[in-house]
Amino acid sequence: MRDAVKEAVATAWSQEWGRVVAAVIRQTGDWDLAEECAQDAFERALERWPRDGVPRRPGAWLTTTARNRALDRLRRAANESVKLREAARLAPEPPDAAPPDEVLPDDRLRLIFTCCHPALPLPAQVALTLRTLTGLSTAEIARAFLVAEGTMAQRLTRAKNKIGNAGIPFRVPPPELLPERTTAVLAVLYLLFNAGYAPGAAGPDQRRVTAEAIRLARLLAELLPGEPEAAGLLALMLLHDARYAARTDAAGDLVPLEAQDRSRWDRRGIAEGTAVLEAALTARRPGPYQVQAAIAACHTQAADAADTDWPQIALLYGELARMAPGPVVELNRAVAVAMAEGPRTGLALVDALAEAGELSGYHLLPATRADLLRRLDRPREAESAYREALSLAPTEAERRYLARRLAEVSHP
Known part of the structure; x- marks a missing residue:
């Protein structure tokens, strides 16, 4: 009992x-x-x-x-x-x-929007959302985001004080502010998800953060049934999370998408994510999260890497670049174009991004360039690019992966 x-x-x-x-x-x-x-x-x-x-x-x-x-x-x-x-x-x-049943959802929706109020800095929005909506302890949140517990406690205290001192209302924004505020809420939830899904983030605290991000995205989609981007974010999380078990091997090393054992993918998660995405698309109001979910769905629907519909993925990245322009999106589009049209075409796009300088210090730019040079059988240039990427990689898991790639193209 x-x-x-x-x-x-x-x-x-x-x-x-x-x-x-x-x-x-x-x-x-x-x-x-x-x-x-x-x-x-x-x-x-x-x-x-x-x-x-x-x-x-x-x-x-x-x-x-x-x-x-x-x-x-x-x-x-x-x-x-x-x-x-x-x-x-x-x-x-x-x-x-x-x-009353109708009060409780409104209370939670008020809480989400209050935690993500633009008057609060983004780190505080993230921490406060986790603390108040999930019940994660301050220590758990601190470990997940790799900061000291005292630092996280101060962040939470300052956020609560800011709400009180600034008179931030505990409410859902008025209709004219709802679209932009909803975008901010979705961004916070996706940031939470990525904190646990990032390469090398395999600890129990990170995985719990990922699970809570999915739960909150599910809640938001339920509370905002007329907002297809909320459903799009949920679909995106589900489709990514379904591949989590196959992203690393027994030693904890990263396994690239094309080499993953697809039998380890969570088919129930893929089915749910696909169904959520299809329902969102019926609203005919596509947005960046729905497009990203559609890209993830293309990967999960392929029986193997060779069956991937890269032309469709390249088109979707082009649409994403139109909706949410930025150099990281363009880098991902370059990868898709390289897979669809050949590494030479993709390399030209990557080199243009490098010349623009907007991704300076971003390890995936030289890592992508190195991979394309390797595929073009230009090992010395690939070696140089891999070394640059290795010097910039933020996690041990990524550094080990790049070191293996470097060894493949290095000459004694």
Whole structure:
């Protein structure tokens, strides 16, 4: 019985933490109080559910328990009329009372947009989104982003203070601001995903961040059913994540896409991602995330590397470059063109990017150039480019991969 309760509490933590925190923030405006009372509610669940049984609606029980705990805290601290009035806003409820279903999604949507408010710096948006919506500890977030726990704690504190001091409203933006603010929210969630999906990011904290990013993207797609780019981002994450197990070998070394064992790809994840993308495309409002998801779908639908529809991928990258122009997109387009039309054509595009200088210091530019030179049987030039890429690579996994490539073209 106790094991079943522990499992129920763990499931509730995963599914309900953001709901509970958002509900208490809406009522009190106090972010720290909301997190503390949510924590208390889960601790009380561990005490009471073994005796009373798991409630029919665990989320409702946890939310009302947290709200009542907040009420108690405010009443005890109320030594001035402002505090008394704030406490009076919260009516005590029985633990089994069910908050209206229509309120909870709005609370979580408010919380997402508040965490990603443009007044906050991007690192703070990322950290606050993880902390408040997923329940990841400060230490877990710090390890995932490779910073000291104290640094992450300061980042979170400054973000909460900024919200309070600047009077940032706890709300979904008005209609005229919603498109640009939604774009910012999607960018934060994709940044979260990439923190766990990046080459060499194989630790449990990074993988948990990736899982939470997918969960939040799923939540956002549900809360914004009329926004196809939210569904496009979810599809993109699912399709990328489905290939995660095949991206490294038993030694932890990177395996390039063309050499991956496709039997290790998660076919259920691919099926879900493809279905989400197809539903998004029916809105006929394509955007950058939908196009990127379509590119990922082309890769996952190929039976093997030789079956990849590179001309279609090159066309999609051309469309992406039109929607979201930038040198990294152009570099990816150059790779697709090289696969579709030959390495010489791709190399010309890469050399043009190198001459423009916008990707100076970006290791994938010389790495791509080196690979094309290798395919053109120009080993000495490839060797020089691989050495440059190796000196710039940010992770040990990428450095090991480039070192292997370098050894293949080096001459004694």
